[in-house]
Amino acid sequence: MKSPGFQLLVLVLCSGCGSVVSEPLAAKRAAVVQGEGAGGLFVDVSRRAGVPASTEAWPRGTYTLPEITGGGVALGDLDNDGDLDIIQAVCPPPGEPHAPAPNRVYQQDGGRFTEVGQRIGLADPGYGQGIALGDVDNDGDLDVYFANFGPDSFYLNLGNGTFRDATDELGVRSDDWNTSATFADFDADGNLDLFVVGYTHFDASVACANSAGIADYCGPLNFRPSLDKLFRNRGDGTMVNVTESVGITNASKGLGVVGADVTNDGLVDFYVANDGEPNQLWVQIDGSRFIDDSTMLGVSTNGKGTPEGSMGIAIGDVNNDFSLDLYTTHIQGETNTLYMSEPMNLFSDQTNSVGLGMVDMPYTGFGCGFFDYDRDGDLDLAIVNGRVKRGPLDDEGHPGGFWEPYEECNLLLRNDGQGRFHNLQESAGEFATARRVSRGLAFGDIDNDGDVDLVVGNIGGHPEVHFNECPSDNHWLTVRVLEGQRDALGAKLEVQSCNKKSAHVVLAGYSYASSNDPRCHIGLGECDVVDCIDVTWVDGSIERFGVNQVDQQVILRKGHGELR
Amino acid sequence: MATRSKRETLEASDEHGPRKVILVFTELKLSLTLLLLLASIPGCGPARSAIPYPNDVEQIESLRVKEAVQVAHHSVANNLRSSEAWGQLGRVYAIHGWERQAVVCFRQARELAPAEFCWHYLLGRVLANSDPAAAVEAYSKAIEVDSDSVAAKFYKAESLNQMNNIDEARLLLKSIIAADPNTQLANLRLGELELQVGHIEAARRLLNRALQLNSDCSEAHMGLARIHKICGQDEEARKHAALARLPSNPQPLHDPVWGEVQLNGQTTHWYAKRATQYLKNGDFERAIAEFRVAVEDAPHVASYWMNFGAALLQANRFAEARASLERAAVLVRDFSSLSDQQQRELPPEKRAGLFANLGVVLNHLGETRSAADRFRESLSHDQDCYAAHLGLARSSISAGQLSEAQKSLVRCQELRPNEDITELLEKVSSVYVERTHDAAQLMDFLRSEATRSE
Secondary structure, three states, X not given: OOOOOHHHHHHHHHXXXXXXXXXXXXXXOOOOOOOEOOOOOEEEOOOOXXXXXXXXXXXXXXXXXXXXXXXXEEEEOOOOOOOOEEXXXXXXXXXXXXXXXXXXXEEEEOOEXXXXXXXXXXXXXXXXXXXXXXXXXXXXXXXXXXXXXXXXXXEXXXXXXXXXXXXXHHOOOOXXXXXXXXXXXXXXXXXXXXXXXXXXXXXXXXXXXXXXXXXXXXXXXXXXXXXXXXXXXXXXXOEEEOOOOOOOOOOEOEEEEEEEOOOOOOOOEEEEEEEOOOOEEEEEOOOOOEEEOHHHHOXXXXXXXXXXXXXXXXXXXXXXXXXOEEEEOOOOOXXXXXXXXXXXXXXXXXXXXXXXXXXXXXXXXXXXXXEOOOOOOOOEEEEEEOOOOOOOOOOOOOOOOOOHHHOEOOEEEEEOOOOOEEEOOOOOEHHHHOOEOEEEEEEEOOOOOOOOEEEEEEOOOOOEEEEEOOOOOOEEEEEEEEEOXXXXXXXXXXXXXXXXXXXXXXXOEOEOOXXXXXXXXXXXXXXXXXXXXXXXXXXXXXXXXXXXXXXXXXXXXXXXXXXX | OXXXXXXXXXXXXXXXXXXXXXXXXXXXXXXXXXXXXXXXXXXXXXXXXXXXXOOOXXXXXXXXXXXXXXXXXXXXXXXXXXXXXXXXXXXXXXXXXXXXXXXXXXXXXXXXXXXXXXXXXXXXXXXXXXXXXXXXXHHHHHHHHOOOOHHHHHHHHHHHHHOOOHHHHHHHHXXXXXXXXXXXXXXXXXXXXXXXXXXXXXXXXXHHHHHHHOOOOHHHHHHHHHHHHHOOOXXXXXXXXXXXXXXXXXXXXXXXXXXXXXXXXXXXXXXXXXXXXXXXHOOHHHHHHXXXXXXXXXXXXXXXXXXXXXHHHHOOOHHHHHHHHHHHHHHHHOHHHOOHHHHHHOOHHHXXXXXXXXXXXXXXXXXXXXXXXXXXXXXXXXXXXXXXXXXHHHHHHHOOOHHHHHHHHHHHHXXXXXXXXXXXXXXXXXXXXXXXXXXHHHHHHHHHHHHHXX
């Protein structure tokens, strides 16, 4: 709801903030796509938007661990046409581990998606697990890294809507079982580097069973850990493996990763969610060295000092204290854990005190993320679930297929702004009520209407697209932050509006095995002005930008703001 | 199939829709019929159709698990008013992961016998992961029955903490420590909670106490790392942080009621786990009985054979120990073909221990030459294996090879300077003692030889 005289008011305030006015972007609005099903805060529009139903027949599992860990999804504007496209990492059918499993690419055009993976050369046939998007050669288009069970692949965007496999050329060959990856400019040289998460050294000869002796998927404890990899960008997109030389030496069993300045010292750190072992926080010391400070800082285990089965990671300033908080999803029987930042860069497990924990303990969580679904100015939380161990069958004796005991509902949790989260499972629509074995979860404004939509990756199915239909008059601002031609991953935003400040980070890599819309989606509540936005770039420089109108998308370009 | 002929699976309907109901025993006797009729009258007790039965029991390959379920299920069906029967079925369900069904059984058991501590307590345990509030209620009733139960108080505190009722959790933990200051888990958990509420000094004291009680407690190091960091003592914090990443082994609570549940575990895993515990506790005959099942189930697992052999050796059953240890040795010698997990379970020191034990057994069987070979094989895995050096010394003495015995005994002394080798020699080297009449004299000789050779 825009108020009359709005623009004048904004200009006055921006003038008071002494900033350079940001560049508005005419966002390409998607055509209205009607949802399917009963409605709710999120509406599944998949089929009507051209994405096939996610309930295709999928063979029985063979209790081979990689077949239950994959399923990453990504949202990014691959063809630079102003709207988000979808990529899905695809696993081969159970029992056919060597069969080609072409990843799927759904190109959006005005709200309709068309599968174009083969046509644009991005249908990587590997055993898909995770996806990372980033512009490694600074040419203004998104390149794509696929983390696979087996050889990973790196595809360069040729700028004409097509891609080519440049894995060897870019020097990122990794044949391990990798689950997630993320781009971040850790050395602040203006080029995106790559962090790849290794899981385990899988041994197919190991057979496992559940507590009752019924065959089931093995857990990570059955396998040796794998080392993560850090590749430094030489400046032309080619990479050199610097893992051990920067001190990343301890192998673990990683599933999720975030690259961001977690310790507030201006340097990019990497937080890795490990399965059944302590998480790692690779804190950058001096631009050339990392140490794992997770235990010191309180983010390696839960508050009881117990390592958990960590899968996905959410990151954001949950309590508006200008420090990033972390959240990890876990296996059923463990709570997901919220690590709230505290003074001295410490974190404490505040899961129970904010109303989380009990609500998610019955589920096995994977993809997750903080986002302001109702644009009220505080971060809510979405989590997708799906067991890795057979769950109890229904007492009513549903016939069920192989996968039914692994299916679970997802979760949407609302932050009430008073430090508590509330379960919206019943009102969240099919996103939270349908039972699936979900893994990937990507966040982004798919229809460019100012709110954040969701894409879910399920095992054995096509991605699901859930449009945000939350009835809200709250104001918003979508901010694209660019360094050169690419999204300035890692840049930090301080937004001043109506005597309030909020902190945001430009990030694509979070959740589980997924890549997200890097634009900052800022909920403003009833406030209809943004005084200014201070951007702290990865190199430490700070610029201030003014915003002359809310409820729109703006671009902030490095070098175009008022230097602070 | 015989079992199946005695059971029927019927489809029944109730207000919640079709329900798979297991009815047991086609040969119903009059007395049972009357009992069931009485039991199914509202207010007269549980209806037979309400006996839970997991849908996936038929998928179980292990006959033992199936049988345990069926026996316990039949027992309930035979005596619907027996709290013990319901509780036993609950135990079987709980230990095999059928928690929802276990909840139903323990609820029924406690309704039938509200004065029994164990049903309230076990209900709390199986509810803890799904419904902490209900678990708290169950633990509270358990504590009403037995106000001294440390386990019930501790787990009630755990559930309260999950519900963010930290103050009440702290009070309970304090009451445990007041009754027994040596309860390590209570010290640990209270220390963590004190840290959470900002009582730094209290937290420091409790966590240090937890470490005094058991130094293998990563969780206590984790808390202390945080405390030192908060206090600006980064170096100390870093030391504790490093220790916090080591495997943890906190002292378990004394919990015989849950221990009884574990006795019902019928999978190979449970047999091996119980056997290992019996072996550690010196209860060798029970260890042997449990390991026997484990090795029959999983003959490819080297560690089962190895520990089975160790238990047999301890029980002086040398011939059987030899067979078991040799089986393990065959598997271990083909180490690269073992799974990753097995390889990790058998680090060099454990492999060395296997061959040392085999050497000891062969010595007992009078095969001293073969024994010496096994001791050498042991040392090829771990040069610091004390038992192998000692065994080799013994074999060498028996063979009259004093020079080799001397080397081995010197190494024993280096590895364990406080070990009284003279006394050990008296026990194991009767042949030599007969020859020299004085083991101490032998040691003096060996030491002087060792000094000379250095």
